[in-house]
Amino acid sequence: MVEVRSKFDLDDERVVVPVDVAIETATGILEHSGCRPARARSIAEHLCDASLCGVESHGLMRLIQYVEQFESGYMHPGSEPELKRNERGVVWIDGHGGHGIPAMNLAVEVACAEASGRGASVLAIRNVGHTGRLGAFTESVADRGHLCIVLGGGNRSAWRQVAPHGGRKAMLPTNPYSIALPGGERGPVVLDFATARIAGGWIYAARDAGGRLPDDVLMDADGCATTDPEDYFRGGAILPAAGAKGYALALVAEVMAEAMLGPATTEANWLMITVDTSRYQQAPVMRCIAEEILSELRSCPAMPGFERVEIPGEREREHRERARRSGVAVPRETWSKLLGLARRQADGKSPAGGRNISGAPDGRMMDR
Amino acid sequence: MVEVRSKFDLDDERVVVPVDVAIETATGILEHSGCRPARARSIAEHLCDASLCGVESHGLMRLIQYVEQFESGYMHPGSEPELKRNERGVVWIDGHGGHGIPAMNLAVEVACAEASGRGASVLAIRNVGHTGRLGAFTESVADRGHLCIVLGGGNRSAWRQVAPHGGRKAMLPTNPYSIALPGGERGPVVLDFATARIAGGWIYAARDAGGRLPDDVLMDADGCATTDPEDYFRGGAILPAAGAKGYALALVAEVMAEAMLGPATTEANWLMITVDTSRYQQAPVMRCIAEEILSELRSCPAMPGFERVEIPGEREREHRERARRSGVAVPRETWSKLLGLARRQADGKSPAGGRNISGAPDGRMMDR
Numbered sequence: 001m002v003e004v005r006s007k008f009d010l011d012d013e014r015v016v017v018p019v020d021v022a023i024e025t026a027t028g029i030l031e032h033s034g035c036r037p038a039r040a041r042s043i044a045e046h047l048c049d050a051s052l053c054g055v056e057s058h059g060l061m062r063l064i065q066y067v068e069q070f071e072s073g074y075m076h077p078g079s080e081p082e083l084k085r086n087e088r089g090v091v092w093i094d095g096h097g098g099h100g101i102p103a104m105n106l107a108v109e110v111a112c113a114e115a116s117g118r119g120a121s122v123l124a125i126r127n128v129g130h131t132g133r134l135g136a137f138t139e140s141v142a143d144r145g146h147l148c149i150v151l152g153g154g155n156r157s158a159w160r161q162v163a164p165h166g167g168r169k170a171m172l173p174t175n176p177y178s179i180a181l182p183g184g185e186r187g188p189v190v191l192d193f194a195t196a197r198i199a200g201g202w203i204y205a206a207r208d209a210g211g212r213l214p215d216d217v218l219m220d221a222d223g224c225a226t227t228d229p230e231d232y233f234r235g236g237a238i239l240p241a242a243g244a245k246g247y248a249l250a251l252v253a254e255v256m257a258e259a260m261l262g263p264a265t266t267e268a269n270w271l272m273i274t275v276d277t278s279r280y281q282q283a284p285v286m287r288c289i290a291e292e293i294l295s296e297l298r299s300c301p302a303m304p305g306f307e308r309v310e311i312p313g314e315r316e317r318e319h320r321e322r323a324r325r326s327g328v329a330v331p332r333e334t335w336s337k338l339l340g341l342a343r344r345q346a347d348g349k350s351p352a353g354g355r356n357i358s359g360a361p362d363g364r365m366m367d368r
Numbered sequence: 369m370v371e372v373r374s375k376f377d378l379d380d381e382r383v384v385v386p387v388d389v390a391i392e393t394a395t396g397i398l399e400h401s402g403c404r405p406a407r408a409r410s411i412a413e414h415l416c417d418a419s420l421c422g423v424e425s426h427g428l429m430r431l432i433q434y435v436e437q438f439e440s441g442y443m444h445p446g447s448e449p450e451l452k453r454n455e456r457g458v459v460w461i462d463g464h465g466g467h468g469i470p471a472m473n474l475a476v477e478v479a480c481a482e483a484s485g486r487g488a489s490v491l492a493i494r495n496v497g498h499t500g501r502l503g504a505f506t507e508s509v510a511d512r513g514h515l516c517i518v519l520g521g522g523n524r525s526a527w528r529q530v531a532p533h534g535g536r537k538a539m540l541p542t543n544p545y546s547i548a549l550p551g552g553e554r555g556p557v558v559l560d561f562a563t564a565r566i567a568g569g570w571i572y573a574a575r576d577a578g579g580r581l582p583d584d585v586l587m588d589a590d591g592c593a594t595t596d597p598e599d600y601f602r603g604g605a606i607l608p609a610a611g612a613k614g615y616a617l618a619l620v621a622e623v624m625a626e627a628m629l630g631p632a633t634t635e636a637n638w639l640m641i642t643v644d645t646s647r648y649q650q651a652p653v654m655r656c657i658a659e660e661i662l663s664e665l666r667s668c669p670a671m672p673g674f675e676r677v678e679i680p681g682e683r684e685r686e687h688r689e690r691a692r693r694s695g696v697a698v699p700r701e702t703w704s705k706l707l708g709l710a711r712r713q714a715d716g717k718s719p720a721g722g723r724n725i726s727g728a729p730d731g732r733m734m735d736r
Contacts, residue, residue, distance in 0.1 A: 090487060090647045119458060122488045122643050147624060149517070149641070156661070164665050166674035171665060179620050181628065189623055191616035223671055242610035248559035248680040251665070252547050255557055256515060259657035260549065260645045273517075273641055275490050277628045279458045289627035293524070297532050297539060297619070303591055306534035312616040 015335050016327040022048045025342055026063055032345035033070045034077030035099070043101045043132075050133040051330060052323045053316035057201030058133040061208070061334045066099065066130065067341060075099055075129035075266060081106045095128030097266050103128045104137045104270075111274040115146050119279050124261050125152075125270040135192030138180035139313060141274055142188035145283055147181040149273040153250065154257030154264030162196040163237040165247035168223035170237035173268070174200050175253035180313065182277055184291025190313030195250035196238040203229045203238070209331055383703050384695040390416045393710060394431055400713035401438045402445030403467070411469045411500075418501040419698060420691045421684035425569030426501040429576070429702045434467065434498065435709060443467055443497035443634060449474045463496030465634050471496045472505045472638075479642040483514050487647050492629050493520075493638040503560030506548035507681060509642055510556035513651055515549040517641040521618065522625025522632030530564040531605040533615035536591035538605035541636070542568050543621035548681065550645055552659025558681030563618040564606040571597045571606070577699055 017025075026044035031037055043066070051059030070077040079098025083106065085091050093110070095103040107125050114121030131137075134150055141148035153175035160170045174194040183189040194200070197217040206213050207229040220226045221235030232238070240246035257269040277286055300309040323329065330338075385393075394412035399405055411434070419427030438445040447466025451474065453459050461478070463471040475493050482489030499505075502518055509516035521543035528538045542562040551557040562568070565585040574581050575597040588594045589603030600606070608614035625637040645654055668677040691697065698706075 086647070088487075088647045119456075120488065120490045124648065147628065163671075164668055164677045166671055167665075167668035167677040168671045169668050171668055179617075181620065181624055183623065189616075189620055191613075191620050193613045193616065197610075241613050242565075244678075244680070245559075245561045245609055245614075248557075248561065249547075251661075251680060252549065252557055252559050255551065255658050255661055256549055258661060259654045260515065260648050262649075262657065271643075273643070275639075275641070279454070279456045280492065280628050281630075286627045289630065290623050293619075293623055293626060297535075300532055300535035300537050300539055303531075303534055303536045309532045309535040312612070312619065 013332050014329040015332050016329050017335065018327045019048060019052070019324060022051070022060060022328045022330070025338060026060060029063055029067060029338065029342050029345060030077070032342075033067050035070075036078065036080070039080070039099065039102045042105055043099055046101045046132045046136060048328055049136060049320070051328045052320045053133070054319035054323070055133055055135075055316060056331070057199055057205050060328065060330055060338065061205065062130065062132070062201075064334075064337055064341065069129060081128070083110060090124070092124035092126060094126060095266065097127050098129065100125075100128035100131030100267065104131050104134075107270075107272050108137050108140050111148065111272050112141055112144050112146065115141075115274040115276040116144075119276050121272075121274040123272045123274070125272065126261060127265050128270070129267050131268070131270065133192070134176055134178035135180065135190045135313070135316070137272075138178040138192070139188050139190045141272075142180035142182050142190070145182055145276065145278050147275040147277055148179065150178045150270060151249075151253045152176070152257050152268045152270035153253035154262050154269045155267055156254055156258075158267075159200075161200050161238055162240055162247075162250060163219065164251070165240050165244040168219065168237070172240075172247075172250045172254060174238065175250040175257075175268075177249060177253070182283065182286055182290065183311070183313070184287055184294045186294075186311070186314055187317060188313055189290070189294070189311060190316070192312075193241070195241055195246040195253070197241050197246070198238060200238065203232050205331075207233075208333065381700050382697040383700050384697050385703065386695045387416060387420070387692060390419070390428060390696045390698070393706060394428060397431055397435060397706065397710050397713060398445070400710075401435050403438075404446065404448070407448070407467065407470050410473055411467055414469045414500045414504060416696055417504060417688070419696045420688045421501070422687035422691070423501055423503075423684060424699070425567050425573050428696065428698050428706065429573065430498065430500070430569075432702075432705055432709065437497060449496070451478060458492070460492040460494060462494060463634065465495050466497065468493075468496035468499030468635065472499050472502075475638075475640050476505050476508050479516065479640050480509055480512050480514065483509075483642040483644040484512075487644050489640075489642040491640045491642070493640065494629060495633050496638070497635050499636070499638065501560070502544055502546035503548065503558045503681070503684070505640075506546040506560070507556050507558045509640075510548035510550055510558065513550055513644065513646050515643040515645055516547065518546045518638060519617075519621045520544070520625050520636045520638035521621035522630045522637045523635055524622055524626075526635075527568075529568050529606055530608055530615075530618060531587065532619070533608050533612040536587065536605070540608075540615075540618045540622060542606065543618040543625075543636075545617060545621070550651065550654055550658065551679070551681070552655055552662045554662075554679070554682055555685060556681055557658070557662070557679060558684070560680075561609070563609055563614040563621070565609050565614070566606060568606065571600050573699075575601075576701065 023044050027040045030040035047060050069075045076097045079096035081103035082094045111121045138148040159173035162172045174196040176194045178192040180188045180190040212227040220231040261269040391412050395408045398408035415428050437443045444465045447464035449471035450462045479489045506516040527541035530540045542564040544562045546560040548556045548558040580595040586594050588599040629637040662679050
């Protein structure tokens with residue numbers, strides 16, 4: 001078995017699937033759901049990469065959710081993202097209610113071109129469904145020499161997951177932030193986090209796998225700490241990261257995305273801010289100074305319970321390098337659900353077979 | 369006595385000083401230290417406002433540190449910030465080694481003009497000393513209809529205060545972030561936080577006042593939790609906010625500020641990113657939607673131990689409104705130090721009188 005770092009304790013085993021098989025399977029499922037071939041492949045590659053990076057919550061398990069969301073009309077599989085300019089001269093990307101990954105891939109291209117040409121770019125991305133692993137996009141922008149900041153939110157009416165600091169009711173989404181910039185010899189520094197103590201996906205992943213969560217991330221409906229993922233679905237809430245700080249980050253993203261860019265018609269609205277670092281510092285000099293900073297941190301003595309101090313972004317890249325040789329580790333139950341889905345599609349049946357595969361109850365949608 | 373919310377338990381009393389007396393006293397001290405009158409007044413007004421807002425760690429107590437830093441040559445009192453353009457067309461502000469508050473005030477003006485004219489602005493601020501309370505600047509930009517993001521760092525060689533996540537040695541500064549944008553009827557939403565569990569200033573404030581700190585913010589030299597501010601000066605460290613998340617924010621700011629903008633010649637380098645929200649949404653519509661979001665959050669039932677859910681930025685504004693009527697509350701010891709300082713200056717003696725007023729030991733400078 002390949003060891004996968006994961007935020008939940010998994011009792012069941014994982015299967016290791018060759019990368020090309022995983023991508024082909026995922027592409028086939030998405031094409032059968034109505035995605036155009038190139039879009040299906042780009043989504044499949046993104047998910048497979050997230051699984052390879054060890055970010056299981058944003059990996060291949062998401063396919064089941066996406067297929068349900070295509071079936072229910074929540075996202076439109078055939079939509080193509082489009083670059084637009086509003087009447088006040090602002091450039092933005094309209095996802096036309098489609099999947100967020102192709103829209104974000106387009107945003108990366110536009111942002112890099114604008115930043116290279118003009119020094120900076122501010123780009124809104126609207127009318128999109130789930131955007132996958134944000135760090136993949138900011139890292140890709142940083143790989144080309146830019147600082148990239150992405151924040152988004154705006155749909156708390158459908159995604160009340162997180163309690164505000166000092167509150168005992170789930171009211172906000174997990175509104176994530178990602179920031180990346182060129183780093184040292186080992187590539188960009190990549191920050192990518194939910195403003196809640198955990199990304200919502202981990203709750204579904206834990207429930208799906210029959211696991212439990214750490215003891216300081218969830219509250220039940222009475223405001224008491226709990227480790228049982230089911231308590232979340234019974235009126236509980238995720239706590240904000242660092243109390244007032246994570247709450248403030250989530251709220252800023254919510255106001256930005258709904259009041260400034262909104263309404264968030266599909267899932268969330270996003271702002272991607274890109275700055276060309278080479279206008280300030282030549283790339284080799286920046287790499288050299290960054291490497292000095294990062295290697296100093298890598299040499300910091302570890303706290304008891306930790307192996308070492310890590311650089312954000314490096315764990316995912318190291319995981320990908322190791323996993324690529326053996327294959328993608330997928331929880332056995334997830335993989336068998338995906339194969340069943342592919343089989344039903346091939347038989348010409350409704351992909352979900354009329355069942356709610358993800359098991360999200362009473363209109364509370366599969367998590368972001 | 370006026371009640372001041374503060375992160376440390378203060379045994380001593382506070383005195384309440386009329387606002388104009390506080391500003392005049394502070395202006396006089398800064399002028400005697402070599403600041404030009406207009407600059408002295410702008411710094412004094414900023415500090416007095418921070419004290420009025422209840423942000424004591426960034427209020428009038430900072431004067432003592434500033435005077436020492438002017439005396440030691442760390443900051444130049446007579447410097448004027450200057451707008452420059454580099455050979456690659458990038459506009460930036462050179463603080464010429466002077467105080468950061470006048471440089472940030474200039475940045476606010478330039479950023480607002482650029483964002484209003486072109487939709488967005490990216491502005492580097494370099495060669496500056498302490499910049500005061502960041503939220504004051506981002507709020508001022510947001511008051512004029514813009515989204516404003518400020519991050520900075522870059523001088524860990526002098527400011528090793530915070531342990532990286534998983535490490536047990538102070539290696540990074542508390543590199544703060546501030547983000548503000550137009551809000552509802554009660555003004556902008558203002559995020560302003562250190563990426564450490566507490567801003568370093570609280571440690572000095574607690575020690576200065578003979579108080580103790582909460583039990584989950586500091587580690588001693590052995591990596592054990594402690595509430596004694598003195599342990600910080602004996603080789604301890606502040607913990608990063610939210611573990612890996614606060615650490616990642618601090619590291620991104622450090623790499624940005626030193627490798628991209630650096631070196632940080634005086635204290636820290638800063639990036640101010642400003643986006644005109646009116647290019648996306650008309651101001652009255654944005655205010656109306658923001659107010660809906662914010663009033664919903666204000667109505668969230670409180671957790672045990674909390675009075676209510678707050679909107680970031682409102683506590684400071686409410687505090688200022690209340691305090692303005694009665695005066696600025698200043699710890700008695702701080703105020704008597706300031707009066708003594710003013711007296712010695714009037715007598716023509718060295719302001720610090722040859723003593724290390726702030727009491728920072730063995731070259732570890734007064735905190736940011």
